[in-house]
Amino acid sequence: MISFDQAAAIVSNAARPLGNERVPIGEVHRRVLAEPVIARVNSPPSDVSAMDGYAVREEDLRQLPARLRVIGESFAGSGFGGGVSPGSCARIFTGAPVPKGADRVVIQEVVRREDDVAIIGEHPGAAKHIRVRGSDFQKGDSLVEAGTRLGYRQLVAAAGADLSDVVVRRRPTALILGTGDELAAPGSAAGKPGAIPESVSFGVAALAEDWGALVNERIHLPDDLKAMELAAARALKLADLIVVTGGASVGEKDFAKAMFENQGLELLFSKVAIKPGKPVWLGRVKGKLVMGLPGNPTSALVTARLLLAPLVAGLSGLDPQSALRWRKAPLLASLPACGDRETFVRARAVHESVEPTASQDSSAQKTLVEANLLVRRRPGAPSAETGEAVWVLDF
Known part of the structure; x- marks a missing residue:
């Protein structure tokens, strides 16, 4: 059995990007850039107005009031084809090209219009209200660095750089195998004596997707080794990453590892000294990664957050450690001394503080609704009192 830090290091080493692909820009939200975004154009492409008003020559404002003949209009996308000469001006709108000869825009609020004459009674101030060509970025500028996960701002x-597609890291495909004779599809358990709704695979699949995976399937398997071996062989053909939930303890029907043994399973670790989640394991089979999570809902999601999230992040092209950003927060309630296993206490954020949840049961599901933090407690740590700062991770 290894420590959490050792397990996290093994995960980080195993989580290598899977290659690149060019994808239309409308389909790359939350994907990781493999190559930087390089601008193909200047922005703005020409000097443009920052306001609605009149494009004028500064020289014509030396003597006020100025009466300037309006000789045309400039709109965004269809500029005025002529030029502004002495004693003239052009009506202009936000984003429209500034006509030749004009060197400032006077906002419409300080201009009085009489037919085709614009009257400027007082000097409009220092601001010229012109966005200079390339003032935002210029052709050839690097706008978004490789390794960035694309959000709405980066998109x-x-x-705006005039890219129809970008090169991103390939998303890892994942397949979730839920095991257990006692499990039934949600909506059907009430009519089956002894059955419980299968819930873990839904949470695990959602977590994997949040961190960049493309989940192909969620499959429920009975505790039958032959059927599980067939499912394992199929899963290895369909996905880069297979996640098995349940069947990782020491019972007679715990076949989570055994189902991959005839495919050449190489275990990277088989148990981790953490609570909850000691049975979590990671292996490699035919170049594919397989992670086994406990069957209890809270145990499964805690270990998935701690070890599956960095694994998927790394496979997606991010730094695996970006999924393990711990920070300190003060406790709102005391915590008892920690046992001999590193413990991750479920808690919730209250403003800038952290409050442990009432239930720490590894099978709890209701508590997961309110728990949005994990508190890290080192093995043998003494009790922590109210107000003491502890390490927390978004859950």
Whole structure:
């Protein structure tokens, strides 16, 4: 049995990106850039107005009031084809090209219009209200660095750079295998004596997707080794990552590892000295990664957050450690001394503080609704009192 830090290091080493692909920009939200976004155009492409108003020559404002003849209009996407000469101006709108000869825009609020004459009674101030060509970025500029996970802000910059597609890391495909004779599909358990709704695979699949995986399937398997071996062989053909839930303890029907043995399972670790989640394991089979999670819901999701999240993040092209950003927060209630296993206490954020949840049962499901933090407690740590700062991780 290894420590959590050792397990996290093994996960980080195993979590290598799976290659690149070019993808249309409309389909890359939350994907990880493999190559930087390089602008193909200047932004703005020409000097443009920052306000609605009149494009004028500064020279014509030396003597006020100024009466300037309006000789045309400039709209965004269809500029005024002529130029502004002495004694003239052009009506202009936000984002429209500034006509030749004009060197400032006077906002419409300080201009009085009489037919085709614009009257400027007082000097409009220092601001010229012109966005200079390339003032945002210039052709050839690097706007978004490789390794960035693309969010809505980065997508605006990439589209504004005139890119129809970008090169991103390939998303790891994942397949979830839930094991247990006692499990029934949600909606059907009430009519089956002894059955409980299968819930873990839904949470695990969602967590994997949050961190960048493309979940192909969620499959429930009975505790039958032959059937499980067939499912394992199929899963290895369909996914880069297989996640098995349940069947990882020491019971007579715990076949989570055994189902992969005839495929050449190489265990990277088989148990981790943590609570909850000691049975978690990681292996490699035919170049594919297999992670086994406990069957109890809270144990499964805690270990998935601690070890599956960095694994998927790394396979997606992120730094695996980006999934393990611990920070300190003060306790709102005391915690008892920690036992001989590193313990991750479920808690909830209350403003800037952290409050442990009432239930720490590894099979709890209701508590998961309110628990949005994990508190890290080192083996043998003494009791922690109210107000003491502890290490926490978003859960």
